[in-house]
Amino acid sequence: MADFTAPASNAGAVQEGTFPLKAAIVLALAALADWLFYGHGIGISAAIFAVAVACGSLLANLATFNRKQVLLAGALLLVALVPAIEEFNIASLTFMLLALGVGLLLTTNRDRHGLGERAVALCDLYLVGPFRFFRDAIAAFNLPALKTGFVVWFIPIVLSGIFVFLLVSANPLLEKWISLLNPGNTASYVSLGRVLFWTVALSIVWPFIHVRWSGKREMSARLAEAAALAQGMPSGQNDFFGVATILRSLILFNLLFAVQTVLDVAYLWGNATLPADISYASYAHRGAYPLIVTALLAAGFVLAAMRPGGPAEQSRVIRPLVYLWVAQNVLLVLSSILRLDLYVQIYLLTWWRVAAFIWMALVAFGLVLIVARIVLNRSNAWLVRANLITLTATLYICSLINFAAIIADYNVSHSREAAGKGVWIDMNYLFSLGPQALPAIDRAIALRGLDPTLVSRRGSLVEQQRREVVSWRSWGFRSWRLQRTLDAQ
Numbered sequence: 001m002a003d004f005t006a007p008a009s010n011a012g013a014v015q016e017g018t019f020p021l022k023a024a025i026v027l028a029l030a031a032l033a034d035w036l037f038y039g040h041g042i043g044i045s046a047a048i049f050a051v052a053v054a055c056g057s058l059l060a061n062l063a064t065f066n067r068k069q070v071l072l073a074g075a076l077l078l079v080a081l082v083p084a085i086e087e088f089n090i091a092s093l094t095f096m097l098l099a100l101g102v103g104l105l106l107t108t109n110r111d112r113h114g115l116g117e118r119a120v121a122l123c124d125l126y127l128v129g130p131f132r133f134f135r136d137a138i139a140a141f142n143l144p145a146l147k148t149g150f151v152v153w154f155i156p157i158v159l160s161g162i163f164v165f166l167l168v169s170a171n172p173l174l175e176k177w178i179s180l181l182n183p184g185n186t187a188s189y190v191s192l193g194r195v196l197f198w199t200v201a202l203s204i205v206w207p208f209i210h211v212r213w214s215g216k217r218e219m220s221a222r223l224a225e226a227a228a229l230a231q232g233m234p235s236g237q238n239d240f241f242g243v244a245t246i247l248r249s250l251i252l253f254n255l256l257f258a259v260q261t262v263l264d265v266a267y268l269w270g271n272a273t274l275p276a277d278i279s280y281a282s283y284a285h286r287g288a289y290p291l292i293v294t295a296l297l298a299a300g301f302v303l304a305a306m307r308p309g310g311p312a313e314q315s316r317v318i319r320p321l322v323y324l325w326v327a328q329n330v331l332l333v334l335s336s337i338l339r340l341d342l343y344v345q346i347y348l349l350t351w352w353r354v355a356a357f358i359w360m361a362l363v364a365f366g367l368v369l370i371v372a373r374i375v376l377n378r379s380n381a382w383l384v385r386a387n388l389i390t391l392t393a394t395l396y397i398c399s400l401i402n403f404a405a406i407i408a409d410y411n412v413s414h415s416r417e418a419a420g421k422g423v424w425i426d427m428n429y430l431f432s433l434g435p436q437a438l439p440a441i442d443r444a445i446a447l448r449g450l451d452p453t454l455v456s457r458r459g460s461l462v463e464q465q466r467r468e469v470v471s472w473r474s475w476g477f478r479s480w481r482l483q484r485t486l487d488a489q
Helices: 008-014 019-037 044-060 067-086 090-108 115-141 144-170 172-180 192-209 216-230 237-241 243-269 280-286 290-305 318-347 351-376 380-399 403-413 427-432 435-448 452-469 477-488
Strands: none
Touching (some): 019 044, 044 090, 044 192, 067 090, 090 115, 115 144, 115 192, 144 192, 144 290, 172 243, 243 290, 243 318, 290 318, 318 351, 351 380, 351 403, 403 435, 427 435, 427 452, 452 477
16 A cells, blocks of 8 residues: 655655755746646647656756666657647546656666566556655654644645535535635635645656655565554654544545535435526536546545555544545435436437446446445455456446447437427437447438438448448448348338
């Protein structure tokens, strides 16, 4: 499990002579991220920022870099930037992150040779590294009172701020209530969104500037830490993510989520009357996707807090709070599914909306599996295997479903032409679904009346279908069934 503690030598490392330089570089990169990304779309700016992070890392760690590997790491980054320059998407972002991590590993860590060790090091960099920024920032002040008092509240306050931001963005009622507080001109200078953006930017960039890889020599320190916990001894290092921090976090999180849960039960499930300036469609649509992000963050926190054999997992106070919070998150996911379903009833189905339904169901089941792991006292490896089995079974079932035909049939059946409500049939989208949408297209043409243009486009799809089944090499049972239907007509 990821460990947020550090060896004793690391505390001193934070206060080395290079710390002011590293702090200046991190602040400069965060300011660059604000200029490139905040309030703007992402494109070539992602590649520019990746190059800036690589240059900042090189400048901050010049004395410890393996110069023989710098050229290789640079070439790897340039190759990875090509997809992002072509088009920024999830795939190109993944290549950039991997190139930055692998390049940093090649140039600063000479002790990792095996593939498994390097994979663990990269996971540590991306999953644990961002949290080190908060610990190192506190350690830089070296104030005992700060460490013993503020540390246990730091994670609860920061994560609560993130959850508040997500919940408000997902709920127009909460947004309206906050606007009624009338904070004055302060919001024109500093907004919650911008503060959170800077916090995330600083924490993401920090591991690349203040590089620290967990080595084998840290194991004895970690074993001593575990022994101290088992004996009930106080540990200053563990306070940052210890029982006290987790307990405060869960209390705050449950209270915050209870507000969203009550509002969903009243307005989404109970059909209570909304204020006149908030439409039901707006309330239903806005929260569908931010609430899924909220649930994923909640799942990550539960996994980090309830590590197998950890003190939090054995606490009789924390376990019920975890169960309550996971239950609220499951309800949030179910509310997201209902929100999306209400939106689809008006604006019909698309490939992405079908994928969103499946993804939300997987997230809800994953949360249930987390509770099962805690109740059954299983390891995180068991949880990973269970999720992989679920994902594999889901993909297998999806491979057998004719989604194109289902989407087309649903859109025609629930369109304004057929049902008298909703939106008009988007014929262009129906044709983009391919030959499998032909039965639904025939119904749509019948509803709209004979249109030579639509008939011509239908003929093109029929011809495309005939070409696909003319050779035994391209034969498929689904295409064969469709061809039989067309031949019968």
